[in-house]
Amino acid sequence: RKCISRYQDGWMTCGDDTCAHRTRNIVCDVHVEGERSDMGLCCPVSGCSGRMRVEYTSEALYLQILYLKSLFDLRGAQSKLNAENRQRSERNMGHLLPPKLSDVEVGSLDAIWTDCDNFLRESAYSVVNLSSLFSLTVQAD
Numbered sequence: 001r002k003c004i005s006r007y008q009d010g011w012m013t014c015g016d017d018t019c020a021h022r023t024r025n026i027v028c029d030v031h032v033e034g035e036r037s038d039m040g041l042c043c044p045v046s047g048c049s050g051r052m053r054v055e056y057t058s059e060a061l062y063l064q065i066l067y068l069k070s071l072f073d074l075r076g077a078q079s080k081l082n083a084e085n086r087q088r089s090e091r092n093m094g095h096l097l098p099p100k101l102s103d104v105e106v107g108s109l110d111a112i113w114t115d116c117d118n119f120l121r122e123s124a125y126s127v128v129n130l131s132s133l134f135s136l137t138v139q140a141d
Contacts, residue, residue: 004061007057010024012052025044058125
Protein backbone atom coordinates (compact mmCIF):
# COMPACT_ATOMS: atom_id res chain seq x y z
CA ARG A 1 0.00 0.00 0.00
CA LYS A 2 2.84 2.33 0.83
CA CYS A 3 4.40 1.82 -2.62
CA ILE A 4 1.10 2.40 -4.38
CA SER A 5 0.35 5.58 -2.42
CA ARG A 6 3.89 6.83 -3.11
CA TYR A 7 3.27 6.29 -6.85
CA GLN A 8 -0.17 7.92 -6.69
CA ASP A 9 1.21 10.97 -4.86
CA GLY A 10 2.81 11.93 -8.17
CA TRP A 11 5.82 13.88 -6.91
CA MET A 12 8.13 15.27 -9.58
CA THR A 13 11.69 16.55 -9.21
CA CYS A 14 13.72 18.81 -11.45
CA GLY A 15 16.41 16.92 -13.35
CA ASP A 16 18.89 19.78 -12.90
CA ASP A 17 21.08 18.92 -9.89
CA THR A 18 21.60 22.57 -8.97
CA CYS A 19 17.83 23.21 -8.78
CA ALA A 20 16.28 20.04 -7.28
CA HIS A 21 12.80 21.67 -7.22
CA ARG A 22 10.10 19.24 -6.05
CA THR A 23 6.40 19.60 -6.80
CA ARG A 24 3.16 17.81 -7.57
CA ASN A 25 1.94 20.58 -9.89
CA ILE A 26 2.50 19.96 -13.59
CA VAL A 27 3.57 22.84 -15.82
CA CYS A 28 3.51 21.96 -19.52
CA ASP A 29 5.53 24.23 -21.76
CA VAL A 30 7.42 24.09 -25.03
CA HIS A 31 11.07 23.25 -24.43
CA VAL A 32 13.29 24.83 -27.08
CA GLU A 33 16.81 23.51 -27.58
CA GLY A 34 18.60 24.91 -30.63
CA GLU A 35 16.39 24.21 -33.63
CA ARG A 36 14.50 21.44 -31.90
CA SER A 37 11.43 22.15 -29.77
CA ASP A 38 9.14 19.67 -28.06
CA MET A 39 6.50 19.58 -25.38
CA GLY A 40 7.80 18.75 -21.99
CA LEU A 41 7.50 19.35 -18.31
CA CYS A 42 9.78 22.32 -17.77
CA CYS A 43 10.88 23.28 -14.28
CA PRO A 44 8.74 26.18 -13.01
CA VAL A 45 11.69 27.80 -11.19
CA SER A 46 12.75 30.93 -13.08
CA GLY A 47 16.16 30.63 -14.70
CA CYS A 48 16.17 26.83 -14.50
CA SER A 49 16.31 24.92 -17.77
CA GLY A 50 15.78 21.51 -16.21
CA ARG A 51 12.99 19.06 -17.01
CA MET A 52 10.67 17.66 -14.37
CA ARG A 53 10.88 13.90 -13.81
CA VAL A 54 8.57 11.59 -11.90
CA GLU A 55 10.19 10.46 -8.64
CA TYR A 56 8.50 7.07 -8.37
CA THR A 57 7.66 5.70 -11.80
CA SER A 58 5.16 3.03 -12.75
CA GLU A 59 8.11 0.81 -13.66
CA ALA A 60 9.56 1.21 -10.15
CA LEU A 61 6.17 0.34 -8.66
CA TYR A 62 5.91 -2.76 -10.86
CA LEU A 63 9.39 -3.95 -9.88
CA GLN A 64 8.69 -3.34 -6.17
CA ILE A 65 5.47 -5.38 -6.28
CA LEU A 66 7.26 -8.10 -8.25
CA TYR A 67 9.93 -8.22 -5.52
CA LEU A 68 7.28 -8.37 -2.78
CA LYS A 69 5.54 -11.20 -4.60
CA SER A 70 8.80 -13.17 -4.67
CA LEU A 71 9.25 -12.65 -0.90
CA PHE A 72 5.88 -14.21 -0.06
CA ASP A 73 6.00 -17.08 -2.59
CA LEU A 74 5.82 -20.21 -0.42
CA ARG A 75 5.74 -22.61 -3.39
CA GLY A 76 8.81 -20.97 -4.91
CA ALA A 77 10.63 -21.14 -1.59
CA GLN A 78 9.75 -24.82 -1.25
CA SER A 79 11.07 -25.61 -4.74
CA LYS A 80 14.31 -23.73 -4.00
CA LEU A 81 14.67 -25.66 -0.75
CA ASN A 82 14.12 -28.96 -2.60
CA ALA A 83 16.78 -28.01 -5.18
CA GLU A 84 19.22 -27.07 -2.40
CA ASN A 85 18.56 -30.36 -0.60
CA ARG A 86 19.26 -32.31 -3.81
CA GLN A 87 22.60 -30.53 -4.14
CA ARG A 88 23.39 -31.13 -0.46
CA SER A 89 22.60 -34.85 -0.78
CA GLU A 90 25.01 -35.10 -3.74
CA ARG A 91 27.74 -33.66 -1.50
CA ASN A 92 26.76 -35.91 1.44
CA MET A 93 25.56 -33.02 3.56
CA GLY A 94 22.51 -32.90 5.83
CA HIS A 95 19.13 -31.77 4.59
CA LEU A 96 17.63 -28.39 5.45
CA LEU A 97 14.17 -28.35 6.98
CA PRO A 98 11.58 -25.69 6.19
CA PRO A 99 10.33 -23.52 9.04
CA LYS A 100 7.16 -24.73 10.70
CA LEU A 101 4.36 -22.30 9.91
CA SER A 102 0.88 -22.33 11.38
CA ASP A 103 -2.17 -22.40 9.12
CA VAL A 104 -2.80 -18.73 9.93
CA GLU A 105 0.74 -17.78 8.87
CA VAL A 106 0.48 -19.78 5.64
CA GLY A 107 -2.90 -18.19 4.91
CA SER A 108 -1.52 -14.70 5.52
CA LEU A 109 1.49 -15.26 3.27
CA ASP A 110 -0.73 -16.70 0.54
CA ALA A 111 -3.10 -13.72 0.81
CA ILE A 112 -0.23 -11.26 0.40
CA TRP A 113 1.15 -13.25 -2.54
CA THR A 114 -2.31 -13.28 -4.15
CA ASP A 115 -2.72 -9.51 -3.71
CA CYS A 116 0.68 -8.90 -5.33
CA ASP A 117 -0.17 -11.29 -8.14
CA ASN A 118 -3.49 -9.51 -8.79
CA PHE A 119 -1.75 -6.12 -8.98
CA LEU A 120 0.79 -7.51 -11.42
CA ARG A 121 -1.89 -9.11 -13.61
CA GLU A 122 -3.62 -5.74 -13.96
CA SER A 123 -0.39 -4.00 -14.94
CA ALA A 124 0.42 -3.22 -18.55
CA TYR A 125 4.04 -4.22 -17.87
CA SER A 126 3.01 -7.87 -17.66
CA VAL A 127 1.59 -7.89 -21.21
CA VAL A 128 3.78 -8.13 -24.30
CA ASN A 129 2.09 -7.06 -27.52
CA LEU A 130 3.96 -9.12 -30.11
CA SER A 131 2.39 -7.34 -33.08
CA SER A 132 3.83 -4.00 -31.96
CA LEU A 133 7.10 -5.61 -30.93
CA PHE A 134 7.72 -7.04 -34.39
CA SER A 135 5.98 -4.26 -36.35
CA LEU A 136 9.31 -2.80 -37.50
CA THR A 137 10.39 -6.05 -39.12
CA VAL A 138 7.01 -6.51 -40.81
CA GLN A 139 6.99 -2.94 -42.21
CA ALA A 140 10.47 -3.41 -43.72
CA ASP A 141 9.06 -5.85 -46.33
